[in-house]
Amino acid sequence: MNSEINFENSHQYRVDWRYWADMPGWYLKEAAALLLSIEPDTIVGKRSAELNQTEFRDFIRLRRLILRARKMGFLESPCRPRDLLEWAQSNDITIPQPLADAVQRGKSIRNWKKIAQKYKKLYSKLQSQSMKFEDYNTKSINTLYKMLIAMAVDKYGYSANGNNPAPKRIETAVLGADFDGPLAQTIRVRLAEAYSVVRNDSF
Numbered sequence: 398m399n400s401e402i403n404f405e406n407s408h409q410y411r412v413d414w415r416y417w418a419d420m421p422g423w424y425l426k427e428a429a430a431l432l433l434s435i436e437p438d439t440i441v442g443k444r445s446a447e448l449n450q451t452e453f454r455d456f457i458r459l460r461r462l463i464l465r466a467r468k469m470g471f472l473e474s475p476c477r478p479r480d481l482l483e484w485a486q487s488n489d490i491t492i493p494q495p496l497a498d499a500v501q502r503g504k505s506i507r508n509w510k511k512i513a514q515k516y517k518k519l520y521s522k523l524q525s526q527s528m529k530f531e532d533y534n535t536k537s538i539n540t541l542y543k544m545l546i547a548m549a550v551d552k553y554g555y556s557a558n559g560n561n562p563a564p565k566r567i568e569t570a571v572l573g574a575d576f577d578g579p580l581a582q583t584i585r586v587r588l589a590e591a592y593s594v595v596r597n598d599s600f
Contacts, residue, residue, distance in 0.1 A: 412436045418499035422475025425467060429460035432485060434493045459490075542591035549588055557592055564588060 417423070417431055427437040433456055435448070440456070448456065466472045472484055478500045485492050549555035553570075555563035564585040571579065579587070 412495070414495045414499035418478060418496070418502070420475075420478065422473075422477055423481060424475050425460055425463050428476060428481050429456055429463055431496055432459060432490060432492065434496075539594060542594045545591050546588070546595050555588060557589075 412431065412434060413436065417427070417437070420427075423431065426440060430437040430440055433452070435452075435456065440448075463472065466484065467474050467476075472481065476484075482492055482497060482500055546555065549563055549567065553563040553566045555561060564581040567584050567588075568579070568581040571584075
């Protein structure tokens with residue numbers, strides 16, 4: 398930093414620290430004034446009757462420095478108070494303690510637009526994953542149906558004819574394995590559903 402620029406103002410003008418700390422963002426002029434312990438509202442246009450020549454020179458130089466940082470992409474305008482103080486600290490610019498304390502205690506202004514965008518992206522991601530899961534689940538069920546019909550045809554002589562004996566034979570096998578159902582009528586319905594899915598999936 399240029400040693401000729403005195404960023405630590407010797408006069409503590411009446412600054413409403415709480416008011417400025419609660420601002421969601423500061424403009425460049427406001428930021429420069431606050432870092433010099435100057436009430437931003439006392440600076441009208443480019444002059445201030447409350448500043449002497451040296452103090453006003455310090456204000457102009459600090460404002461120019463902040464403007465240059467803004468043009469180079471290091472700061473935004475308006476700039477969030479915490480971001481401005483972090484930038485000032487990283488550049489060895491003295492931060493008035495009342496300003497640091499007020500910002501530290503200040504309430505955090507929620508950026509609802511940013512939050513909404515975040516949850517919109519999260520929703521889209523979950524929706525995409527859900528669609529993939531549903532597609533995977535459908536494919537898995539179709540595979541099981543194909544295996545079921547293949548075994549029913551091969552082992553129990555199943556056919557699409559509603560009068561075939563396969564459901565009763567499968568019921569006997571199920572009961573013989575000590576399973577409590579399903580019975581022939583339920584088996585007949587499920588085989589018909591599986592056959593319909595397999596048949597449609599084959600064309």
